[in-house]
Amino acid sequence: MPAPVVIVGAGQAAASFISRHVALGNATPLLLIGNEPHPPYQRPPLSKKYLLGQLERERLFIRPLEWYVAQGVATRFNTRVVEIRRADKQVVSADGDVIDYDKLILCTGSRPRKLPAEAGGNLPGVYTLRDIGDIDMMSTEFQAGRRLLIVGGGYIGLEAAAVGRQLGLEVTLLEMADRILQRVAADATSSYFRKLHSDHGVDIRESARMLRLLEKDGRVCGAEMESGEVIAADLVLVGIGASPNVELATAAGLDCDNGICVNEICQTEDANIFAAGDCSNFTRDGRHIRLESVQNAADQGDLIARVLAGEDVTYTALPWFWSDQYDCKLQIVGLNLGHDQTVVRHGASESSMSVWYYRGERLLAVDAMNDPRAYAFGSKMIEAGKNPTQQQVADPATDLKALATA
Amino acid sequence: MAKITWKMEDGSEISADVKDGLNLMEAATANNVPHIEGECGGCLSCATCHVFVDPEWYARTGDVDEIEDTMLEMTDVERADNSRLSCQIIASAELDGLVLYVPEPD
Numbered sequence: 001m002p003a004p005v006v007i008v009g010a011g012q013a014a015a016s017f018i019s020r021h022v023a024l025g026n027a028t029p030l031l032l033i034g035n036e037p038h039p040p041y042q043r044p045p046l047s048k049k050y051l052l053g054q055l056e057r058e059r060l061f062i063r064p065l066e067w068y069v070a071q072g073v074a075t076r077f078n079t080r081v082v083e084i085r086r087a088d089k090q091v092v093s094a095d096g097d098v099i100d101y102d103k104l105i106l107c108t109g110s111r112p113r114k115l116p117a118e119a120g121g122n123l124p125g126v127y128t129l130r131d132i133g134d135i136d137m138m139s140t141e142f143q144a145g146r147r148l149l150i151v152g153g154g155y156i157g158l159e160a161a162a163v164g165r166q167l168g169l170e171v172t173l174l175e176m177a178d179r180i181l182q183r184v185a186a187d188a189t190s191s192y193f194r195k196l197h198s199d200h201g202v203d204i205r206e207s208a209r210m211l212r213l214l215e216k217d218g219r220v221c222g223a224e225m226e227s228g229e230v231i232a233a234d235l236v237l238v239g240i241g242a243s244p245n246v247e248l249a250t251a252a253g254l255d256c257d258n259g260i261c262v263n264e265i266c267q268t269e270d271a272n273i274f275a276a277g278d279c280s281n282f283t284r285d286g287r288h289i290r291l292e293s294v295q296n297a298a299d300q301g302d303l304i305a306r307v308l309a310g311e312d313v314t315y316t317a318l319p320w321f322w323s324d325q326y327d328c329k330l331q332i333v334g335l336n337l338g339h340d341q342t343v344v345r346h347g348a349s350e351s352s353m354s355v356w357y358y359r360g361e362r363l364l365a366v367d368a369m370n371d372p373r374a375y376a377f378g379s380k381m382i383e384a385g386k387n388p389t390q391q392q393v394a395d396p397a398t399d400l401k402a403l404a405t406a
Numbered sequence: 407m408a409k410i411t412w413k414m415e416d417g418s419e420i421s422a423d424v425k426d427g428l429n430l431m432e433a434a435t436a437n438n439v440p441h442i443e444g445e446c447g448g449c450l451s452c453a454t455c456h457v458f459v460d461p462e463w464y465a466r467t468g469d470v471d472e473i474e475d476t477m478l479e480m481t482d483v484e485r486a487d488n489s490r491l492s493c494q495i496i497a498s499a500e501l502d503g504l505v506l507y508v509p510e511p512d
């Protein structure tokens with residue numbers, strides 16, 4: 001029997017790779033190895049509907065377990081890969097099994113950054129959010145009336161804040177930078193979400209200088225601020241970004257720099273090893289970037305399957321992203337890296353707005369809040385390389401569909 | 407429970423009994439229907455679960471809201487009057503026998 005394509009990491013990238021591999025009728029056998037007990041599942045709902053208790057676990061699964069069996073895909077869950085032996089084209093599992101591979105697809109993902117132990121990062125009652133297991137542990141703590149402290153004003157923190165308020169918790173959110181979403185979005189987008197959360201009763205503190213989390217009776221009880229203020233809390237969620245899981249690749253001597261470095265076909269410097277999703281670092285518009293999104297994971301996984309089937313393709317997919325908070329749907333298309341101007345467009349309703357990012361005259365990205373038209377037609381324009389003028393975009397009377405299809 | 411049939415452009419078809427409450431994008435991926443991806447998990451952000459509904463059934467699949475209507479502008483294969491995003495069609499006994507046509511991107 002020929003050696004299989006081995007996929008390490010059972011997330012969105014793995015599921016997408018496998019789906020395409022199967023759909024293309026590629027006869028090379030597959031072995032999926034994941035360290036969680038579950039088949040690949042969707043992570044985005046974890047900090048939204050799943051935490052709210054509105055979605056059963058099985059509905060998170062991208063495909064049911066039986067699907068993998070039916071397609072002849074071998075799976076090993078609860079299994080950690082600890083070593084890659086490139087010269088022998090083998091991986092080694094934590095329990096000592098040595099597994100041959102024909103090609104190796106690294107979908108190892110990323111993991112949440114934690115607060116250091118000396119700042120209270122390991123105290124009981126302090127959580128990070130990445131896996132089903134994380135939610136299952138913290139969801140029992142999401143009880144009305146309790147005080148939730150969120151450290152970090154990125155998407156994870158904001159989504160958890162929304163869930164907390166919807167479940168009746170008191171929520172305080174600390175952001176070290178001078179505004180929430182500072183790393184990923186323009187001022188106008190930050191302001192929109194600040195107002196949204198303030199209106200829902202979240203106490204948002206920007207430029208917040210936290211010294212450490214405090215402990216009482218063996219459990220977190222709050223945070224001490226540089227100002228001397230103590231913010232009381234019954235539970236804490238830390239959402240301060242994620243780090244790519246590159247240890248396996250690094251130990252195997254593969255080039256890693258904020259992710260596993262890959263070329264335009266998601267291939268590492270070893271022609272038999274590919275990387276996809278949160279763990280991969282690729283080049284776009286001359287920049288080395290790493291994206292943590294479903295789109296990137298799914299499209300890179302899909303691309304690798306096509307490459308292995310002999311298709312002549314490269315990774316050029318347009319990035320997109322979404323977030324749901326209360327009744328606001330945020331949809332983002334494009335990458336705003338390197339933008340030098342932004343334009344705000346007001347939509348049909350008061351809660352509807354979009355922010356358009358430009359570098360010079362070139363449209364780079366759109367953040368659309370409750371404005372699917374801005375998202376849909378912004379996507380079409382970026383995809384087609386059309387660059388509406390900033391005046392056109394800013395004018396609410398401009399018909400975006402007409403601009404996109406002209 | 408509803409028996410749903412997906413018909414492909416090459417004439418092949420897949421049928422499955424779908425539990426009430428599941429959406430038909432989930433049902434399609436679980437049953438290995440080609441070209442239905444559902445990358446966003448059914449939250450109206452990707453437009454990768456586009457189907458054409460048999461016209462006789464179209465009205466019974468429910469209303470198309472503004473977001474779905476807009477996202478239908480983003481499908482790979484151009485929308486038609488009977489287009490839906492299948493993540494927005496929820497299985498129920500009323501849809502027993504429903505036939506969906508799966509568009510195939512070039």
